[in-house]
Amino acid sequence: VVLCTYIVLKVLVQKPLRRISEQAVYRGNEDSRRRSIDLPRNEIDATVELCERLLARADILEDGIAVRERRLRAALETSPAGVVIATRDGRGLFCNTRYAEQYGGSREEVLSINPHLNYADPHDRDRLYARLAGQGRVDAMDIRMRRKDGTLWWARCTWLPIEFEDKQGHIGWLVEIDPESAVSGSA
Numbered sequence: 001v002v003l004c005t006y007i008v009l010k011v012l013v014q015k016p017l018r019r020i021s022e023q024a025v026y027r028g029n030e031d032s033r034r035r036s037i038d039l040p041r042n043e044i045d046a047t048v049e050l051c052e053r054l055l056a057r058a059d060i061l062e063d064g065i066a067v068r069e070r071r072l073r074a075a076l077e078t079s080p081a082g083v084v085i086a087t088r089d090g091r092g093l094f095c096n097t098r099y100a101e102q103y104g105g106s107r108e109e110v111l112s113i114n115p116h117l118n119y120a121d122p123h124d125r126d127r128l129y130a131r132l133a134g135q136g137r138v139d140a141m142d143i144r145m146r147r148k149d150g151t152l153w154w155a156r157c158t159w160l161p162i163e164f165e166d167k168q169g170h171i172g173w174l175v176e177i178d179p180e181s182a183v184s185g186s187a
Contacts, residue, residue, distance in 0.1 A: 069164065079173070082155070085162060087169040088129060090115040094164065102155070102176060104148040120144035120152050132159050132170055142182040145174070154182040 073094060076083045082099030086092045092111030100107045103118060116122040124143050131138045138159035145155045155174040162171040 072164075076171075082174040082176075083171065084110070084174070085164050085169060085171045086115060087167050090125075091167075091169075093167065093169065099174065102145070102147070102153070102174060104151075109148070118145055120146050128157065128159055128172075129170075132161060136161070138172075142177065144182075154179050156182075 076085075076094070077096045079096055079098065082102040083094075083096045084092065084099050085094040092113075092115070095107055095110045097107070100110050103110050116125050119125050121144065128138055128141065128143070131141065138157060141157045143155055143157050145153050147153060154177045156177050157172055157174050159170045159172045162169060164171070
């Protein structure tokens with residue numbers, strides 16, 4: 001939002017300001033240290049009004065993003081699949097109750113641990129990210145996971161890239177599956 005506002009202000013405000021300064025009339029003699037500038041009033045008013053509208057629009061956009069993130073959280077909380085949103089470096093941003101249950105701990109625990117510990121093979125998370133980077137998504141990839149108590153379980157994972165709370169990362173859905181239905185070596 002800040003970057004968009006900056007670009008809009010730079011393009012839509014800088015040009016009119018340049019025009020205003022070109023139209024400015026200096027009053028006073030050349031030897032005088034003080035000069036007054038007469039600017040076309042309508043140009044100043046229009047520029048100020050434009051700035052006010054752009055700043056108000058930026059506030060609305062920021063509020064809109066917060067509302068959308070709250071709605072997304074509420075929708076994901078109702079999912080029967082475990083859902084997690086995390087950054088590439090593993091910082092947990094969100095997980096639903098089902099994901100915490102799959103892990104066997106609280107949401108706070110899930111979001112605070114090293115995410116590689118959730119995988120039977122710690123390199124599986126890196127493989128998921130490699131596929132996400134290469135294909136733009138991960139579809140129904142079977143991964144062996146590790147619960148807090150150390151027991152292993154199989155999950156069918158789907159990942160998509162997402163920007164959440166102004167951070168780039170991924171959103172992952174994990175559906176617990178029977179070991180017999182897991183595709184061996186799909187990671």
